[in-house]
Amino acid sequence: MRVRDAIHTETLPLAVDDTVEDALGRLLEHHVHHLPVVDDEDVLVGVISEDQLMKAAGPDAPVEGLLLARPVSVPPDAHIFDAARTMVEHTLSTVPVTDEAGHYLGLLRRHDIFDQFARMLAAEESGAILALEVDPRDYTLAKLIHVIEQNGAKVCAVASEAQATSTDKIRITLKLNTRDTSRVRHVLEHHGYHVVASFGEEDSELVSRVDEFMHYLEV
Structure with missing residues (x-):
């Protein structure tokens, strides 16, 4: 998934001569805390934050005078993961997209990226x-998927969390195509995977008991 597939063009950037009052109104209108600022040739010159605007000398001050840092942006061909990393590193609610010339x-x-992650x-x-x-020494993605698929389920998506230290256990989240995971969970535990939580699954034992009770009523 590339950045160009999730780019948002309806929110217009601020101009260098826009006032603090104008900028705050635009932030409120678009429900964001950061907006890009461009010059007369549509070249990105910075990203303004709500905090910077609130510290301005007055509502009529131009936003250009508040730009302190080098502009942060991502190219359209970057992966959506790179855009998310940039957003987290710089604590941004939006991140500008620019071409090679800026x-x-x-x-x-932020919610555009969240939507893309949800689909992925x-x-x-x-x-x-x-x-x-x-345990890290027991983990291979191919083995994990093989174990699951050999037991009647398919992996729709997989995500892993980075280890804080080399001795920490790897945390993995799986989305499966079935709600009955009792057999899969049993086999995973047998292969050294500790199932710490499960969500959205059916209680197969309860379903079985309900079926038996309904059969009894019919008799």
């Missing part, structure tokens, strides 16, 4: 979510 093309908003992680598809922990 011309402003649009921006990415198959959040809208039906199925259960398993949270696992495993």
